[in-house]
Each structure stands twice: as structure tokens, then as C-alpha cells.
Amino acid sequence: EVQLVQSGAEVKKPGESLRISCKGSGYSFTSYWISWVRQMPGKGLEWMGRIDPRDSYTNYSPSFQGHVTISADKSLSTAYLQWSSLKASDTAMYYCARVDTAMFIDYWGQGTLVTVSS
Amino acid sequence: EIVMTQSPAALSVSPGERATLSCRASQSVNTNLAWYQQKPGQAPRLLIYGASTRATGIPARFSGDGSGTEFTLTISSLQSEDFALYYCQQYSGWPPWTFGQGTKVEIK
Numbered sequence: 001e002v003q004l005v006q007s008g009a010e011v012k013k014p015g016e017s018l019r020i021s022c023k024g025s026g027y028s029f030t031s032y033w034i035s036w037v038r039q040m041p042g043k044g045l046e047w048m049g050r051i052d053p054r055d056s057y058t059n060y061s062p063s064f065q066g067h068v069t070i071s072a073d074k075s076l077s078t079a080y081l082q083w084s085s086l087k088a089s090d091t092a093m094y095y096c097a098r099v100d101t102a103m104f105i106d107y108w109g110q111g112t113l114v115t116v117s118s
Numbered sequence: 119e120i121v122m123t124q125s126p127a128a129l130s131v132s133p134g135e136r137a138t139l140s141c142r143a144s145q146s147v148n149t150n151l152a153w154y155q156q157k158p159g160q161a162p163r164l165l166i167y168g169a170s171t172r173a174t175g176i177p178a179r180f181s182g183d184g185s186g187t188e189f190t191l192t193i194s195s196l197q198s199e200d201f202a203l204y205y206c207q208q209y210s211g212w213p214p215w216t217f218g219q220g221t222k223v224e225i226k
Contacts, residue, residue, distance in 0.1 A: 035215075037217075044205065044217060044218070044219045044220045045154075045156075045162065045205055045207075045217040045220070046217065047207070047213070047214055047215050047216060047217060049213070049214075050213055059212070059213040059214070060213075060214075061119075061213070061214040061216075062119065062214065095161055095162070100167070102167065102168070103150065103209040103215075104150075104152040104164070104167040104168075104207070104209050105152065105154075105162075105164065105207070105209075106164050106167075106173070107164075108161040108162055108163070109161065110161055111161055
């Protein structure tokens with residue numbers, strides 16, 4: 001069974017750094033890209049970027065380029081999303097998702113809620 | 119960046135009735151279009167990919183149609199568990215891939 005299990009909820013202060021994780025299981029982790037998707041409170045889905053776990057090649061949406069970093073450790077079957085300096089506007093639910101070879105998202109993680117507040 | 123526009127923003131439908139949701143792309147995405155369902159407090163779930171192919175385990179009452187810039191998701195006979203948010207997403211060409219803003223299907 002394909003599973004993407006994300007790390008738990010985080011509460012941080014503005015300016016702090018953060019890395020959240022997404023562990024894949026039940027499939028060959030390096031055979032599928034991982035995407036990250038943001039959902040701000042009460043809002044829709046926003047595609048942030050993706051990584052190829054084989055070589056860690058990434059693409060970012062222009063809206064997120066330079067604000068977050070996506071990485072992966074194939075030895076741990078885990079992808080990461082990180083911030084070096086959080087803002088209150090980063091408060092959102094973040095989902096990781098597996099990208100099928102035909103490029104659509106076929107499986108989603110359960111989400112990680114990030115709250116940034118002073 | 120391709121902009122996806124969904125309509126209507128909300129749709130009130132009685133159980134057993136048909137619901138038709140629309141999604142328009144700002145430029146052609148061929149059939150590189152997926153539909154997702156999201157219920158409150160849950161992650162999205164894949165319903166349709168390739169504009170018209172149902173994902174594994176998705177009931178036959180869900181159907182997708184369209185190509186190019188115009189797409190529809192039809193739920194032929196709404197069940198209580200179908201009241202949710204629905205998003206379309208294009209995955210044409212190289213990223214960024216983009217979502218529509220969503221359509222909320224509500225009980226009438």
C-alpha cells in the first residue's frame with residue numbers, strides 16, 4: 001500500500017527556521033517525483049514545487065521560488081520542505097504528494113499544519 | 119503560468135440529482151487535467167486523470183470530459199458522501215502545474 005506519512009504539526013515564531021518531512025513507503029521512492037502543495041486557512045490548493053528523488057532535481061512555482069527549499073534523502077525515502085525564516089503568512093496546511101509517471105498527483109500525505117505566530 | 123478557472127464557486131444540489139462542474143484553462147492543456155475531491159479536515163483524493171479516466175476505486179457516477187481548455191466533472195446522482203470541495207489541476211508540460219480555485223458542492 002502506497003503511503004506518504006508527514007511529520008507532525010508545528011508552531012513557530014516569525015523568523016525561525018523549519019523543516020517538515022514526508023516519508024514514502026509501499027513503492028519505489030526514487031521512481032516517482034514528490035510535490036508539495038500549500039493550503040492556507042479556508043483557501044484552495046497551491047502547487048509549490050516538486051523534486052525527483054533520484055537526483056534531487058527540483059522545479060518551483062514562481063510564487064514560491066526563493067521562499068522555500070525542497071529536498072530529499074533517497075536513503076530514507078523522505079522528502080523535505082524547509083524555510084530559513086518563517087513569516088506569519090506561511091501559516092497553512094502543507095501536503096506532500098506523489099506524482100505519477102504521467103505527471104498527475106495520485107497519492108497525498110495527511111498534511112502538516114504549520115502555524116507561525118508571535 | 120496556466121491559470122485554471124472553475125465555475126461555479128458553489129453548487130447547491132439535492133441528493134440523487136446530477137451535478138456538473140466546469141474548469142477552464144487559460145491555454146490548451148490537451149487532456150492533462152485531473153480532478154480531486156477534498157472533504158473537511160482531509161487531504162485531497164484523486165478522482166479523475168487524463169481528463170476522463172477514473173482513478174482506482176472511484177465510483178462510476180463520477181465522470182470527466184473535455185480537452186484543450188474546457189473540462190467538466192459530472193456526478194450523475196449525488197450521494198451524501200459526495201458533498202465536498204472539488205479542484206481541477208492541469209499538469210501540462212513542464213511545471214508549474216496549477217489548480218483551479220475549487221467548487222464547493224453543497225446539499226440543497
